Amino acid sequence: MQQQILQVKENVKLTDSIYRMVLVGDMSAIKNSGEFVNLEIPGYFLRRPISVCDFNANELTLIYKVVGKGTEVMSGAVAGDSYDVLLGLGNGYDTTVSGSHALLLGGGVGVPPLYNLCRRLISEGKKVTVVLGFNTANEIFYENEFNALGADVRVTTVDGSYGIKGFVTDAIADIDYTYFYTCGPEPMLKAVYRATKTSGQFSFESRMGCGFGACMGCSCKTNFGNKRICKDGPVFVKEEILW
Amino acid sequence: MVNTKVMLAGIEMDNPVIPASGTFGYGQEFAELYDINCLGTFSFKGTTSEPRFGNPTPRIAECSAGMINAVGLQNPGVDAVVSHELPEMKKFFHKPVMANVCGFSLEEYAHVCEVLDSEEQIGWFEINISCPNVHGGGMSFGTSPCAAADVVKAVKKVTTKPVIIKLSPNVTDIVSIAKACEAEGADGISMINTMLGMRIDLRTKKPIIANKMGGFSGPAIKPVALRMVYQVYEAVSVPIVGMGGLMNAEDVIEMMLAGATAVEVGTANLIDPFVCKKIVDELPAVMEKYGIKNLTDIIGGAH
Numbered sequence: 001m002q003q004q005i006l007q008v009k010e011n012v013k014l015t016d017s018i019y020r021m022v023l024v025g026d027m028s029a030i031k032n033s034g035e036f037v038n039l040e041i042p043g044y045f046l047r048r049p050i051s052v053c054d055f056n057a058n059e060l061t062l063i064y065k066v067v068g069k070g071t072e073v074m075s076g077a078v079a080g081d082s083y084d085v086l087l088g089l090g091n092g093y094d095t096t097v098s099g100s101h102a103l104l105l106g107g108g109v110g111v112p113p114l115y116n117l118c119r120r121l122i123s124e125g126k127k128v129t130v131v132l133g134f135n136t137a138n139e140i141f142y143e144n145e146f147n148a149l150g151a152d153v154r155v156t157t158v159d160g161s162y163g164i165k166g167f168v169t170d171a172i173a174d175i176d177y178t179y180f181y182t183c184g185p186e187p188m189l190k191a192v193y194r195a196t197k198t199s200g201q202f203s204f205e206s207r208m209g210c211g212f213g214a215c216m217g218c219s220c221k222t223n224f225g226n227k228r229i230c231k232d233g234p235v236f237v238k239e240e241i242l243w
Numbered sequence: 244m245v246n247t248k249v250m251l252a253g254i255e256m257d258n259p260v261i262p263a264s265g266t267f268g269y270g271q272e273f274a275e276l277y278d279i280n281c282l283g284t285f286s287f288k289g290t291t292s293e294p295r296f297g298n299p300t301p302r303i304a305e306c307s308a309g310m311i312n313a314v315g316l317q318n319p320g321v322d323a324v325v326s327h328e329l330p331e332m333k334k335f336f337h338k339p340v341m342a343n344v345c346g347f348s349l350e351e352y353a354h355v356c357e358v359l360d361s362e363e364q365i366g367w368f369e370i371n372i373s374c375p376n377v378h379g380g381g382m383s384f385g386t387s388p389c390a391a392a393d394v395v396k397a398v399k400k401v402t403t404k405p406v407i408i409k410l411s412p413n414v415t416d417i418v419s420i421a422k423a424c425e426a427e428g429a430d431g432i433s434m435i436n437t438m439l440g441m442r443i444d445l446r447t448k449k450p451i452i453a454n455k456m457g458g459f460s461g462p463a464i465k466p467v468a469l470r471m472v473y474q475v476y477e478a479v480s481v482p483i484v485g486m487g488g489l490m491n492a493e494d495v496i497e498m499m500l501a502g503a504t505a506v507e508v509g510t511a512n513l514i515d516p517f518v519c520k521k522i523v524d525e526l527p528a529v530m531e532k533y534g535i536k537n538l539t540d541i542i543g544g545a546h
């Protein structure tokens with residue numbers, strides 16, 4: 001983990017409530033897709049955890065939804081603003097176990113961390129199918145970006161206004177995947193847990209005090225004992241989840 | 244050259260800065276970030292007889308200038324601390340450490356201290372008396388002078404190491420509790436633990452924290468902590484470890500002026516993992532700025 005002051009390069013609106021922020025600075029602390037960063041928000045006491053959507057040596061992309069006061073402040077950021085950020089948090093996804101065909105299932109603001117993961121799996125020569133789930137057509141983001149990486153992309157909407165009508169789990173029956181990765185709201189993760197035939201990795205959220213393992217604010221029980229979502233997670237393998 | 248050394252209950256410390264229990268784990272996460280031997284010492288996570296998972300989540304809620312936690316004393320239990328945490332700690336921390344101990348009965352306090360007493364790494368015991376007494380209708384030991392004194396008695400029987408009693412601020416008269424602890428032989432007082440608080444989510448219209456209530460900490464509670472340390476300093480002669488909302492070297496000096504011999508920094512570690520190192524590094528310059536040569540000279544200076 002590192003503490004860095006990062007500069008905002010761009011902060012653009014993707015949908016009514018979803019924004020993409022690109023930050024520049026030293027990103028050497030970020031090692032893995034599925035990690036998260038913790039941003040200090042001027043005027044607010046606790047940092048805000050946001051997943052790494054994409055990164056390279058000196059750029060970091062975050063995609064966030066405005067849900068409360070902190071993310072509202074973020075949405076007003078302009079190029080040149082700076083943020084105090086803790087980088088390199090959490091374990092991230094393990095791609096070594098994916099086999100030849102990875103299935104990525106993302107719901108809403110659970111989509112962002114799958115982006116860098118998708119890039120990595122494809123660079124490792126694996127076939128990737130991505131299923132992105134949203135409530136309705138005007139909430140959709142990043143369909144084209146996943147396509148551009150070379151993934152096979154499907155989109156589901158709950159109201160059927162775009163793509164396949166239903167949930168992500170309604171769009172996977174015919175896919176011949178060897179492993180899966182998923183991130184999204186907990187009801188979706190539970191549905192994925194039941195609907196999948198292989199092992200896979202789940203990314204979880206929790207209210208956090210520190211984000212780096214010090215406060216025990218984010219603990220959960222697993223089949224392998226108590227774990228901290230921020231430090232031992234946020235990614236957990238199917239076999240350790242107690243559902 | 245300024246002198247940052249202080250003497251706490253018979254043990255000399257290079258400086259008075261101590262990361263507070265529950266915000267520093269058993270040191271490991273911070274030792275990966277900086278050499279934590281720069282600290283005076285640190286107080287490790289409140290340890291009980293048996294492993295505890297603690298409360299359901301959410302356990303954390305943000306507040307203006309602070310936070311509420313209801314972790315519920317999650318810890319691996321004293322046997323795992325002896326077999327795993329202390330041997331690990333030996334690899335990266337070479338000073339006497341402060342053992343924070345919690346119990347839900349007098350027997351539990353005594354048992355944990357007895358097991359830890361033979362560990363040479365431990366310099367001081369810090370006894371958290373904010374826990375509910377399961378045999379006393381769930382009333383916290385820290386809310387009555389008699390119950391607090393009983394804990395001191397039970398612990399002093401099983402150890403010769405200095406025993407510092409950590410007081411709860413959620414009481415009507417903290418001075419009487421401090422005096423009762425001193426009278427039973429407490430070697431020091433540490434204060435304050437978190438203040439009972441709550442936040443409510445407007446969307447769900449229910450408390451944010453699963454446990455409903457939790458401990459409020461951070462800079463918002465500093466004035467209360469200063470006032471209480473000031474009052475207790477006038478009433479006892481044992482050293483006080485002062486804490487509550489300290490964020491920087493100026494805060495450390497302010498707390499020592501109120502009467503603290505050493506200080507703990509808690510919540511600040513969670514939002515700035517390097518804060519204790521920064522405080523240790525800045526302390527000499529801030530002392531110079533305020534014309535302080537010997538930190539010991541300012542203890543209780545506001546009285």
Ligand SMILES: Cc1cc2nc3c(=O)[nH]c(=O)nc-3n(C[C@H](O)[C@H](O)[C@H](O)COP(=O)(O)OP(=O)(O)OC[C@H]3O[C@@H](n4cnc5c(N)ncnc54)[C@H](O)[C@@H]3O)c2cc1C
Binds near residue numbers: 036048066206
């Ligand atoms: C590991 C991890 C990765 C995340 N990645 C993303 C992401 O890529 N994009 C995205 O839009 N959101 C993400 N979130 C959720 C994001 O952290 C919250 O939406 C955000 O903290 C809300 O802040 P706020 O001030 O706007 O909301 P408020 O409700 O005003 O926040 C009050 C407090 O509650 C906390 N909080 C509120 N909602 C959540 C939540 N869902 N999870 C954790 N803490 C919360 C805040 O951090 C803050 O401490 C992630 C959460 C975690 C734990």
Ligand SMILES: Cc1cc2nc3c(=O)[nH]c(=O)nc-3n(C[C@H](O)[C@H](O)[C@H](O)COP(=O)(O)O)c2cc1C
Binds near residue numbers: 312316435462486507
């Ligand atoms: C997440 C968290 C966990 C804590 N756990 C303990 C504990 O196990 N034992 C204890 O004596 N105090 C515990 N405390 C209280 C702190 O040690 C300290 O007394 C209090 O937070 C006030 O100081 P601060 O404002 O600097 O945090 C905890 C505080 C926090 C924020």
Ligand code: FES
Binds near residue numbers: 210214217219229230
């Ligand atoms: S948020 Fe502090 S341990 Fe996970």
